[in-house]
Amino acid sequence: MIKYEKAIDHELSQRLSGNAREIGIILNDYKTNLLQKRDRYVRDPSLTYHISIGDGATLKGLSSGWLKSDGISSLTFFDREGRMLASVFKDDKENVRSFVPVQDAVFLSAKYMADLKDSKEISLAEFTENQKLNLILISKVTAAGGRTVGYIEQIVDLNKDFLSKIKNRLKLELILFKDNGQVVVASHPDFYLYKKDFFKNYFRPGAEPFFDLNVRGNPYGFLVYPLDWGITKFYVALGASKSEAIAVLKNVNYTFMTVVGAVVVLLILTILVTSSWVLKPLYDLVEALQSFESQEQAVTIPVKNDTEIGLLTESFNEMSKKIWTARSDLRKKITELESANKELKDTQTKLVHSAKMVSLGQLVAGVAHELNNPIGFIYSNMTHLQDYSEKLIEIADVAEKDPKKLTALKEEYEFDYIVKDLPKLVSSCQDGARRTRDIVLGLRNFSRLEEAKLQEIDVHQSLDTTLNLLQGEIKNRIEIHRQYEPTPLVHCYASQVNQVFMNILSNAVQAIDGQGHVWISTMALKDYKGSKDKTGWVQISVQDSGKGMSAETLEKIFDPFFTTKGVGQGTGLGLSISYGIVQNHGGEIQVRSQVGVGTEFIVIIPVYPPVQDKHPQLTS
Template sequence: MLISALIAVALADKTSRAIAQPLETVTNFAQQVARESNFNLQVPVTTNDEIGVLATSFNLLIQRVSEYTKELKQTQSQLIQTEKMSSLGQMVAGIAHEINNPVNFIGGNIDYANQYIEDLAGLVTLYQEYYPNPPDAILERIEDIELEFLREDLPKTLSSMKMGADRIREIVVSMRNFSRSDDGKMRSADIHEGIDSTLVILNHRLKQGIQVIKQYGKLPALECSPAQLNQVFMNIISNAIDALEEVKKEDKDYSPTIWISTEITPDNTVTVKIRDNGPGIASASAQQIFDPFFTTKSIGKGTGLGLAISYQILAKHQGKIEVNSQIGQGTEFVITLPVAA
């Protein structure tokens, strides 16, 4: 009897451990997943019984939660960036509209002012021909205002004002091109125009000593959403400027440069390459560079949304974006777009 009881106790203990241990393993994994938010963890499936089915079901649940989390992050990032770009686009379009009217007024009236001044200068010349010996008071006045210098310099001043007005008008056009809203439909657009508009918007940062070298190939018009592609160019070039500025702070003899090249490949795709001679990106970071909310910038300087949104925009255009980078060698982003998206 005693031996039978001991055997029963031993069997019961072994059976309870055989049941409890797999359950404990599943429980521990569940707690670790919840604690670390690590959806790469998988519960070992060692049996084909109910415990094995439970472990398999739990692994499927982890996988689905991982997929839902990624979708949620992408949706969240899209909502944030869409709202951000919508607000920015409205603001830029409003500023462009407000600037456009006075600039057109100034530019248009400079031509008239120039003609009036030429008429007045001609009248003064005519007076001098008929009255070559004016009174001393007039001679003193001519000397005080430096009449000959004024005649020569005033047209130059008006010409400079005209150039300034034309430059402002160019900026306004670029702002409109950059911020124009799309109705969700693809339409024909010039990629070079979008890049140039982006560079004009970023000119206040580029003129701090950053050289831009453009090597444009002959490209056909692309069916695309222009404002969305401009957003991609803005994100990439802005990131390049950020990286170059950091190096410039440390090395005063450094010559920060951005190269932008375009070409059409034999397989009828357009390639846009944007390269810088910045510090480069570590291999581990480069593998995550397009993940939502991932950033290599310091706290407060980056949201980790720009490249993630750029990736999604290009996917929408049936294109792709790749990064090539080495520490100390700079970074290159390669954008590929089909001619007919």
């Protein structure tokens, strides 16, 4: 309906636009008519002569006849200096009147005279206070030699009579406006009652030229159209009654609402019939479906008819029985799976414990071997220390009881040698004890069994501690190359990360037969795989010069219970557990290898691990 109303306004706007162009044509005809009459006037040699001599009285009498027959509102003559000679015009009652200045001279505008130097005529419009618009044509009058002898001004008034004629012919209301929106002359007296700035908004740049206005209770649609007369621009507003269109629109609205009402009533009746005959069985079916989960047995619905809904009900009853049977079987299977899963977890726990015990045994064996050297050295030195102490005690007793025998006893016991060798033995025992302390401290720092919470660790310190524990397998055989770059402290479960380093470094050492090299490097990563984490990542690389692995072995390297070691030498759980630890810390472990060249493990862990609700069982 809104589109229909807009279409009516559009059609009316098109019609009024055509009428406005017709008014523009009328104004052009006026101008053409004035030009033809002017040419007729200036061809009269008496007119040229009397203008050149300034004979205003003769000009008045000559032009009075022209004014009566030519339909012009005013004729005015000026000499070559622009001084008025005579003016003949019609008053409001269409009587011809004249004016000849006697004392006070009246001159033509200097601006118009300047414009007429380069043109034959100029046209303009003037707005008067008595509800008229004057269309003016000012022309030069020249003598036979082309010399300017004077000027002639022709005026046609656009007043109420002009608008009334057009109104009667086009059946429209008309208003002539200045370019600021002020009313000049109108076809209806009510338009003069509006405030001066009432129509101003319709003349702003970009304003809609079509607007609605009530004229004594009757709706009108008005279109603002621009016109011009020479150098002057003005506007005309044409208004057509919308009464008939609104009446039609009301009838259409009434018809539309009647049809809509009928459709609504029909829909309500259809809904009621559908609800009672069709939807109720469907509602019963939906209710049965919703209660299916809470029932302890199969849900069935009575079949009330042989229609498609009845067939659907029968199908639902059969489906309900099958689902109930399947649900019972599924519960039994779930119980069996839960039992099997519990047994599998118990077995997995035992296997992991076994793997940890094997790793612990290997670690203890290495540590025991490493401890044996300083402890054995201390033990061997204790015999000499005991012998030296006994001799020194005896020398002290002799010095106290029988000083005369002191010199001979000191030579017998080699006192000077004891004095030189004793500090060396003590220093040697101190070195052995210090080495033993360092090994035990490194083992404690490695395990950190007393700490079960996140803490900051220095990966460089953790790597060095692990290398110290593996020193028994490394020394005199493998050369370690460290390339540590500055890295931030990592928040992690220290004992678990140390276990990862132990598994990787131990595998690297065991992969080398005889002499070899291990390269360890660290670096900080700011943007890993497009991550927006501002805290960053730390990358640890361990590369060995060992045997290397084939592509088939690489695919299974992190599988539980997969090992390339001999029977009794490995469980195949070390790298699997390491993989789980790194994953639960939010990191990643990569491996690449080439047979005969070596293997490289790369561990990438975040500075801060993912937030977890409780301590994760990373190694269980």
